[in-house]
Amino acid sequence: MNRIVIGTNVIEDCENAIIISGKPLFSYRLDNETMLFSFNVSSPQATTVIQIKDNVIQKGKVTLKADSKSVTVKLGNLLLMELLIKGDTAHVNLDLRPLGLHIYTDKNALHVGGSQLSENTIKQCTNGIEVG
């Protein structure tokens, strides 16, 4: 079972948790106790292009820290994304506002534009949340 919690929303057994303009925002897999993390934000949707594939930063001036249970991606001092594995669930905190995209999480909800998603369950969909 693939279970991801984003801003109190549970996304279960979906191929992609979030896609933006047709591209998956992030994905992860475990390989010999190492988490391999990919992250993709394109322009013109965002003001800066960021591409990370299997923990390798290919585009964008970001920093990445990864271990077997967590990943953080920062733009300068600003946290863009944090993924924490707890048991069989990945907990995701997100803030793409520094990239000019109004998509972020807080302790209550996932915010997309002015809309808030809170305590929803999305199960067995190809894409859990599609933006754009």
Next chain:
Amino acid sequence: MTSDIRNDVLQLIGKVTNYKYPLRWVDEKITVGDFDGREFTIDVFLIPTTEQINFLALIRPIREQIRNITGHRCIFIFHSSEATKMHYSHLFPVTRGIYHENRGGIKFPLPGSGGTESKPVFSDMGIYLKLKVAA
């Protein structure tokens, strides 16, 4: 003023304020009355009264730039978190407690530069609301 210019100004303000507050050019969905400078007015939502002075301080370095872009001095109208919830909830819809299975997920249009009004679109089937059982 073109929509590109309007978006550029919101992006500029968003950048210096770290996109913390939703912004929107005044339109008929927010304000029905007319006033001098209405077309150069920006609403700032979910901003506590204690942070309004700081907001103006943050944008001070770019106010001249905004004036050059728009050809006019901008007016800002602040809405506290309480006032935003009370009067502008239509700009900030909440989707809560939905169970969505075996369909195309929840879709949103790409958020605009101000970060207001982005309504989710659901496929026609597969949505269930968890109802609380009355005791």
